Amino acid sequence: MQQHRTRHSAAFKAKVALAALSESKTLVELATEYQVHPTQITRWKQDLIANASDLFGKGKKKEVNHEGEVAELHRLIGKLKVENDFLSHLPGLNLAGRRNNK
Numbered sequence: 012m013q014q015h016r017t018r019h020s021a022a023f024k025a026k027v028a029l030a031a032l033s034e035s036k037t038l039v040e041l042a043t044e045y046q047v048h049p050t051q052i053t054r055w056k057q058d059l060i061a062n063a064s065d066l067f068g069k070g071k072k073k074e075v076n077h078e079g080e081v082a083e084l085h086r087l088i089g090k091l092k093v094e095n096d097f098l099s100h101l102p103g104l105n106l107a108g109r110r111n112n113k
Contacts, residue, residue, distance in 0.1 A: 019047070027052055028059040 019027075027045050031038065031052050038049040045052075 024055045025059065028055040031056040032059065 023045075027041065027047060030036065030041055030045075036044070038052055041047075041052055042049045
């Protein structure tokens with residue numbers, strides 16, 4: 012018998028983690044109420060605590076690896092240039108890529 016995985020939204024995870032953080036109910040009660048395993052609730056609670064400081068950072072955004080993106084784009088440009096040069100030197104093709112009917 013195959014089980015399917017339920018994908019929960021970030022809003023749902025935050026709601027459950029905040030409920031667990033408030034400690035007004037036990038993990039078992041929350042698990043029953045939200046139909047989620049208690050271990051999963053504990054994991055979401057730990058994630059919330061670990062990443063809460065990121066919410067209040069002044070103008071701090073996640074660092075993006077621009078150098079990696081630029082390197083990947085340069086690699087792709089080089090590959091396309093080689094392909095374009097190869098195709099432009101084929102006999103019977105003009106610049107538009109159509110065959111000459113001569």
